Amino acid sequence: MRDERVRRYGSVALVALLIAVLPHFIPSYGAFELTYVGAYAIGILGLIVLTGASGQISLGHGAFFAIGGYTVALLGQKLGVPYWISLPLAALASGVVGLGLGLVALRLEGIYLALATFALAVATPSTLKHFKALTGGSQGVVLSPLAVPGPLHGLITPEQWLYYVTWTLAGVFFFATSLALHSRLGRALHALRDNEIAAVSFGVNPHRYKTIAFGWSAAYAGVAGAIVAIATAYASPDAYGIALSLALVTGAVLGGLDTLWGALIGGVIVEFLPLWAQNINPAAPSVIYGIALILFTIFLPGGIGRALQSALNSLRLRGGNQHARS
Amino acid sequence: MHDLAQQIVSGLATGSIFASMALALVLIHRSMGVINFAQGEMAMFTTYLAWQFSQQGMPLWLAFPLTIAIAFAGAVALERIVVRPVERAAPLTIVILTLGLLIAFNGLAGWIWGYVIKAFPSPFPTTPLHFGSVAFSSQDLGIIAVSLASLGAISVFFKKTKVGLAMRAAALYPESSRTLGVRVGWMLALGWGMAAAVGALSGLMIAPVVLLDPNMMQGILVYAFAAAVLGGIESPLGAVVGGLMLGVGLNLIGAYVPFIGTDLQLTMAFAIIVVILLFRPAGLFGRRRLLRV
Numbered sequence: 346m347r348d349e350r351v352r353r354y355g356s357v358a359l360v361a362l363l364i365a366v367l368p369h370f371i372p373s374y375g376a377f378e379l380t381y382v383g384a385y386a387i388g389i390l391g392l393i394v395l396t397g398a399s400g401q402i403s404l405g406h407g408a409f410f411a412i413g414g415y416t417v418a419l420l421g422q423k424l425g426v427p428y429w430i431s432l433p434l435a436a437l438a439s440g441v442v443g444l445g446l447g448l449v450a451l452r453l454e455g456i457y458l459a460l461a462t463f464a465l466a467v468a469t470p471s472t473l474k475h476f477k478a479l480t481g482g483s484q485g486v487v488l489s490p491l492a493v494p495g496p497l498h499g500l501i502t503p504e505q506w507l508y509y510v511t512w513t514l515a516g517v518f519f520f521a522t523s524l525a526l527h528s529r530l531g532r533a534l535h536a537l538r539d540n541e542i543a544a545v546s547f548g549v550n551p552h553r554y555k556t557i558a559f560g561w562s563a564a565y566a567g568v569a570g571a572i573v574a575i576a577t578a579y580a581s582p583d584a585y586g587i588a589l590s591l592a593l594v595t596g597a598v599l600g601g602l603d604t605l606w607g608a609l610i611g612g613v614i615v616e617f618l619p620l621w622a623q624n625i626n627p628a629a630p631s632v633i634y635g636i637a638l639i640l641f642t643i644f645l646p647g648g649i650g651r652a653l654q655s656a657l658n659s660l661r662l663r664g665g666n667q668h669a670r671s
Numbered sequence: 672m673h674d675l676a677q678q679i680v681s682g683l684a685t686g687s688i689f690a691s692m693a694l695a696l697v698l699i700h701r702s703m704g705v706i707n708f709a710q711g712e713m714a715m716f717t718t719y720l721a722w723q724f725s726q727q728g729m730p731l732w733l734a735f736p737l738t739i740a741i742a743f744a745g746a747v748a749l750e751r752i753v754v755r756p757v758e759r760a761a762p763l764t765i766v767i768l769t770l771g772l773l774i775a776f777n778g779l780a781g782w783i784w785g786y787v788i789k790a791f792p793s794p795f796p797t798t799p800l801h802f803g804s805v806a807f808s809s810q811d812l813g814i815i816a817v818s819l820a821s822l823g824a825i826s827v828f829f830k831k832t833k834v835g836l837a838m839r840a841a842a843l844y845p846e847s848s849r850t851l852g853v854r855v856g857w858m859l860a861l862g863w864g865m866a867a868a869v870g871a872l873s874g875l876m877i878a879p880v881v882l883l884d885p886n887m888m889q890g891i892l893v894y895a896f897a898a899a900v901l902g903g904i905e906s907p908l909g910a911v912v913g914g915l916m917l918g919v920g921l922n923l924i925g926a927y928v929p930f931i932g933t934d935l936q937l938t939m940a941f942a943i944i945v946v947i948l949l950f951r952p953a954g955l956f957g958r959r960r961l962l963r964v
Contacts, residue, residue: 402763404770453948456706459766460900461944463708464893468937475934587889591774598767628781628885635775642768643756 360609364512368505376508377576378616383511384572386612387518389597390605391565397602398526399558400538401450405462407590408469409563410570411580412439417571418486418580419479428491428575435571436564443563447556466590473582485581488574511572518565519605526605534558566593592619595634599641601650610649673805678926679919684811685880685894686918687818691873692888692895693902693910694822695866700904702842702862703758705765709772711888711895713867714874716776717742719784721875722791722883731794739871746867750860758859780885793879814876821872822911825865829907838862890937894921897940900947903954912956917943 368376388406395401416435420426426434446465450458474483493506501509525531533554536544545551574580592615600611619630626632645652692710699707717738724734753772757764795813799806829835840848841858849855874888881887898917902909917940925933947954 396763400763402766449945449949452952455762456704456766457900457948457952459708459763460706460896461941461948464896464937464941464944467889467893468941471934471936472938475932475938591770594767594770595774626782627786628778631774631778632782633778635771635773635778638771638774639753639768642760642764642771643753646760646764 361516364516368501368508373502373504376502377504378620380504380508380511380576381573382612382616383508383515384569384576384612385593385596385615386608387511387515387572388566388569388593389600389611389615390515390518390522390608391562391569392593392597393602393605393608394522394526394565395558395562396597397607398531398538399534399555401555401558402455402459403462403559403562404459404587404590404594405465405469406562406566406593407585407587408465409439409443409566410573410589411469411473411582411585412442412563413567413570414574414580414585415473415480415486416567418488418574421488422486432568432571435567437567439567439570440560440564443566444556444560446563447559450559451552451555462590463587466587470582470586473585480582483582485579485584488578488580490578491575507572507576511576514568514572518568519608523605530554530557592634595638597648599637599648601648601652603647604650604654606653607648607650610653674926676805677807678922680807680815681811682919682922683915684808684814684918685877685922686898686915687815688873688877688891688914689894689898689918690822690911690914691818691869691876692891693898693914694825694907695870695873696895696899697904697907697910698862698866698869700899701907702838702859703765705762705769706896707772707863707866708766708769708892709776710866710870711892712773712776712780713742713746714870715885715888716780717745717867717871718791718874718878718883718887719780722784722789722878725792731792735794735875738875739868742867742871743864747860747864750863751856754859754863755856758856777885784885786885789883791878791883794875795879810879817876818873821869825869826907834861893937893940894918897943899954900944901954903956906954906956909954909956913954 367379371379388410391409392403392406395403413435416438417428417431420431420434421428446462449461453461473480480486491503491507491510493501493503497506526534533544533549536547536549537551537554541551570585577584593611596611596615597607599614600609601607618633622629622633641648692714695710695714696706699705699710720741721734721738724737725731729737749772754765754768757768793810795810798809800809800812801807829839837848837853838858838861840851841853841855842862845855848858873891877891878887881891894917895914898914899910900913901917902911902913904910921936921939924931924939925936931939
């Protein structure tokens, strides 16, 4: 048991260390790309909370990315609010809207929730375009670049600074999520997902917990959307369409919905797979996403995360047996 | 007054497209309890096939039936090969699988035909038809006539033929149908085939209006969701009536309510879906389902 714990903390510490030193060994542009990986990982972490832990589906998380992105963009452009204030506000705004949608989601089970959130995802860009006075219409909003704070000036590039901010947030969120999912809250969500009627008869309040999961998940997506907007220095309606929402779902499913590592793997996939596949053909990312989603659903429903875990476990078991024999 | 009549007729035309797509969704929902999110992209893909045929000089009267036949056969094959392995899985799994199909078909069309918007030949004459002093677009009237005829044919198929009866039985009582010799698996595949054929037809009808591009059916799919939910997702008749109501409603709002206009039509569809599911989940025509614990 203690071995298990040492191993788990060991692997987490190793990954954290790797993330911390990585920017010094790769070009600045690499750090820039890895910032997106971190942002997508945070967004997918939200889907893991929602779909993996609480069994509710959202095909509309792109809409929460939009709320996060537009919150930092508009607060910055119209009121000059700095990012360290607007980023938490983005999480708050997105989380509050998520709680609202969560209340709606209580009455829509399974495929109906999928249907409604899909419609939300498709409707997001045209809705953003409609309210021109606020959102700048299809022109979008330009964000000011993130500045390196005084003491660090000259030591690291702005790309590296954003990288560290993003991955620190990601680390905090991963840790908090892991704690929360192993607490009373996580157990309640899992119980509701696996057998709602049984969970309710044990005194779990389905309304409260499912709504919390939705708001929590949306807040993560809001932060992720804000980071992406800051990194891109631009928020535009067409960036938040159904394609983004589907990419997030694909990343979550391929990465694995029942382990937090799945979010990290999913983030890598969502950022790098399109970059790599675009060299073949502009349409290749979609074709690969689509076919991979189909193959994973049929053959590997746990995603890469679970496959890796069981591979590691069987390796460990074999190693353990040999150890015992000698 | 003339203007209003024209708006209503063109609303009925788009509405009958929504109705056809909604019916395609209902056909699969009734038999499997899931929504096929790829329904729109499958229709888009087959519409590109028809465009390809007509580019190669095939007359439309041949290209259209051929496309519908391919859509039918292709969807039957797809159900047997791709959907069958997860047939008994949780609805959420099947939903994710159909999302995979959606993304893959969208990408494939972009890969093969590119993302440049293409004009699509209309099978209907361009001269308007006059009723009294009001002129209606022949295209609108043609779309309404073809859609309603195909919807009528499907209803006759389900009510009057043996295969139609077997399909309904397989959807409602799979186990007892199997004991009576109905091949339930094939009935599901047939349902997919018919849904794709109806979808293909609506793609062919709407393509001259919205123009051909890989994303042309995404909005229409959302309207079809709204139509199906409005009419009751269990009810084929409801889907049709819901589609027509939605088409006319959106068209009138687009024309006479400047605040909403055309930008917010998708938002309206989203709002309709949410409001109906919240306050009347069985839709206008569906029966309420009771859950036994």
